[in-house]
Amino acid sequence: MSFWRNTLAKLFEDHRRQLVAMVVRRIRDREVAAELVQDVYARLMQSGDCGEPEANTKMLYASVRNAVIDHHRSTFGRAKAMNGVLPDQIWQCETTSPYDHAEARQALSALDRALLELSPKAREMFILHRVDGISNAKLAKKYGISVSAVEKQLARTMRHCQERLAAYRDDVL
Template sequence: MMSNWRNRLGSLFLTHRRQLESVVRQRVGSSEAAADIVQDVFTRALVAGPRATVDDERRVLFASARNAAVEHHRSRGRREHLLSMLHPEQRAIHEPSPERGLEAKQALGALDEALAALSPRCRDIFILRRVHGLSNEEVARQHGISINSVEKHIARALRHCQARLSEHLPER
């Protein structure tokens, strides 16, 4: 079933990537950022799994791309506002070095691997709650389980990810 979903998603990628990047580029003003955002959308779609129909999947991809572009724009605006409040000597401290960028990419790769190792249901519940911001009640309703079960899945996913990412987390 997963390979069928990968094939369908691959087909959706080939068919809609350029159009999605165009939609996102109009919102964020950068071709590079648009390509990254669209790739992230497809990665999240792969993790989330298939929808009921191909039309549903296409609609979700376009909605996700628009939402990701809006969030990118908002976070860039927040970051620029916060940086504008710093003195020039403070800004140099907060600019990421190439080493920090590499460390961040490695941590994201480890997170992707950790999420992939979760059961599909646990992963989906975690992503719906923590990435898409659904409430525990909404996730419970969508999966036909109790709120307590949702909380247990999220706790399991957090423990799993924390254990897998321990070398990437700062010492306490």
């Protein structure tokens, strides 16, 4: 295993700059790119040696390309989840009847209760992102965590809110 660690460390030393540049071209975020490349390094450290130096290099580049694809998939999934609770789905500004108005207020109350069930940090992060429009990168910096961790927390929060609002969203949609 020690031989593989040395081999992999040398591979990363030789190719890290090119790998990060390749990822930056695809996702347009240097910080996330560096994080993805580091994640690949950690995973490959556990996987083991392919044998030939050329095969190891190919595996390294293929693993980074796959990590970019996985990142795009998860980002798309999170974005889809984040758009799952939109204001127009819960609040109809120009309600035509008292019934519609009462139903919309109930949905807002349910959302409020769902947010109160969260940890203060998760609730604050969600409000900063959804209401104030703070980017994931700025949230990551504010809380001292990775952008990926922010995205995962926001996705968990969205799932929680969607579960609590399921009855109201079906009626409003």
